[in-house]
Amino acid sequence: MTSRLVVVSNRIGDPRKAAAGGLAVALGDALSESGGLWFGWSGKVVAGGARGEGDLHLQPSGKVTLATLDLGSDDHAAYYAGYSNRVLWPVFHYRLDLAQFDDGYFEGYQRVNRLFARKLSTLLKPDDIIWVHDYHLIPLAAELRALGCRQRIGFFLHIPMPPPLVMAAIPAHDMLMRSLFAYDLIGLQSEADVAHFARYVEMEAGAERLGRDQYRAFGQQVCARAFPIGIDVDEFQALAQTPESIETRETLRSQYPLRQLLIGVDRLDYSKGLPQRLRAFHRLLADYPENRNSATLIQVATPTREGVESYEDIRRELEGLSGQINGEYGELDWMPVRYIHRTLARRRLPGLYRAGRVALVTPLRDGMNLVAKEFVAAQDAADPGVLVLSRFAGAAEQMRAALLVNPYDIGATAGAVQRALRMPLSERVERHQALLAGVREHDVHRWRREFLQALQAAERAPG
Structure with a gap:
């Protein structure tokens, strides 16, 4: 050029x-x-x-x-x-x-x-x-x-x-x-x-x-x-080898040795479908009781546009939903939802993704959504997690091997998460291979x- x-x-x-x-x-x-x-x-x-x-x-x-x-x-x-x-x-x-x-x-x-x-x-x-x-x-x-x-x-x-x-x-x-x-x-x-x-x-x-x-x-x-x-796949995978990323992954694995982690990382925005996601997780615990005292949702909601009324409303709603789920299903040694309202350092993200059994990327509308691609890039190819992806994210056009969901359908989304948690290794590996190939090709x-x-x-x- x-x-x-x-x-x-x-x-x-x-x-x-x-x-x-x-x-x-x-x-x-x-x-x-x-x-x-x-x-x-x-x-x-x-x-x-x-x-x-x-x-x-x-x-x-x-x-x-x-x-x-x-x-x-x-x-x-x-x-x-x-x-x-x-x-x-x-x-x-x-x-x-x-x-x-x-x-x-x-x-x-x-x-x-x-x-x-x-x-x-x-x-x-x-x-x-x-x-x-x-x-x-x-x-x-x-x-x-x-x-x-x-x-x-x-x-x-x-x-x-x-x-x-x-x-x-x-x-x-x-x-x-x-x-x-x-x-x-x-x-x-x-x-x-x-x-x-x-x-x-x-x-x-x-x-x-x-x-x-x-x-x-x-x-x-x-x-x-x-x-x-x-995304830059090589750059993001290199981040996975940084001390911060490794520390994050090992800390989560040591803190949750018997838990299956569900991961959500989003800006705090009404387009991201966060209340619907928490309601789907609530439905998961209600309809599939085997996940109680087992599945933990770690939801990072990065602050954005603070002071705007619609964003303050959704923050209060998420805090209320998190408290409701934890109050209804929590145990002394298990908190179903860990809601984190702050920015997580980029170097820690690969470690967080790698520790997750399931990623929930369920916006109501999104241009693309690169979290979905980062999650795939961060996975262990021999034992990968599962991507649950909104059909209303632009990424869904390319990432057909994910479990595609309608985030407005709370029951169906909970069912997809249950399927992801119970998915056999062979299917997880097959889906991940297809997804990673696409993420690399369209970087x-x-x-x-x-x-x-x-x-x-x-x-x-x-x-």
């Missing part, structure tokens, strides 16, 4: 830091090939800062330049806390009941995207390849085009694309979708997401389909395809490589 890569995201990651995840490492590899730029919000909120203004900071990181932008408190409230997290996040996860359609939010969202475009445009070179990430920055290409930028610009949506009638509930949905046509390439997580995009642009925008993945509308042409994101490096190749080959947006 000869052109310089410019990555734009709401937040950036320094690929040289040990805590960087697989995505940061994969993007860092691509950025370092020819020297690159990673542009995003600094995470700093300046009280009383002028609207639509912010200081730009440049920091070298090897061959990569990290460019970060401060936001004023009004801009942060409207763009990030408001439109991104109170409108786009709930709607794209099908939760219209939680969306707050405040006119000021969209105005701030546009204002910050214009600010990003204005600051970024001064750093661009004519032959740059620009890769924009996620729902925070949907209008960015349109703002860059308005400033005269003619570079190739691709967009990847990490969260689900909702069906047309759900998308149409957003008051400014037509402006959002028009903005997407300023990109040369749109990447989505799954074929289901592509189908939703195609149906929307054909129904609402009268788009003409020019080929399998080419669409023309608003006087512009765009390519939209599925690029399912993966994060393939995702990055195929997206950038498709962006290089895409026809340029009209000038």
Whole structure:
């Protein structure tokens, strides 16, 4: 790749830091090939800062330049806390009941995207390849085009694309979708997401389909395809050999020598189906009493967006459900649920996964869900655990060898967990082999490589 890569995201990651995840490492590899730029919000909120203004900071990181932008408190409230997290996040996860359609939010969202475009445009070179990430920055290409930028610009949506009638509930949905046509390439997580995009642009925008993945509308042409994101398998398996991971695995095995561990690791978010998961575990204990004093659910719920009412509600609900299950079924020497509301160090995750007999990855809606792939990568191939996976996670399109469940069906989910706990070794090994082969084939490096190749080959947006 000869052109310089410019990555734009709401937040950036320094690929040289040990805590960087697989995505940061994969993007860092691509950025370092020819020297690159990673542009995003600094995470700093300046009280009383002028609207639509912010200081730009440049920091070298090897061959990569990290460019970060401060936001004023009004801009942060409207763009990030408001439109991104109170409108786009709930709607794209099908939760219209939680969306707050405040006119000021969209105005701030546009204002910050214009600010990003204005600051970024001064750093661009004519032959740059620009890769924009996620729902925070949907209008960015349109703002860059308005400033005269003619570079190739691709967009990847990490969260689900909702069906047309759900998308149409957003008051400014037509402006959002028009903005997407300023990109040369749109990447989505799954074929289901592509189908939703195609149906929307054909129904609402009268788009003409020019080929399998080419669409023309608003006087512009765009390519939209599925690029399912993966993990860095080797990087994650190397984490499993760190002292922290080994200590976590051995500690759990020594503390629970006679227990079968069920593992859940999620951000505390209403899209993750955590109350339904706890109810399914409750049903497991009620309907299959042989699991009492035997099965233990370790549920890690990482704090996120604290202070937002809907997140406080779900936290209280989970604490109540955990207390109910432990009160009803707990013994002096056995607590059915260990609910952990804090961030677990990434280096400890492989050890946690490896200790689990079953992983519960049961979101109500998810773009992909990389926990499912990490769990598979962390397993002992000779004695692997079983993945119970929601059919509503994007990962379900690829991971058909998991036990797929409808998380809304509490009884059926409990039955699937019972099947996982009783699954014979031969079937566990067979399923794990199939899952690991898929996780390796569709890893994060393939995702990055195929997206950038498709962006290089895409026809340029009209000038």
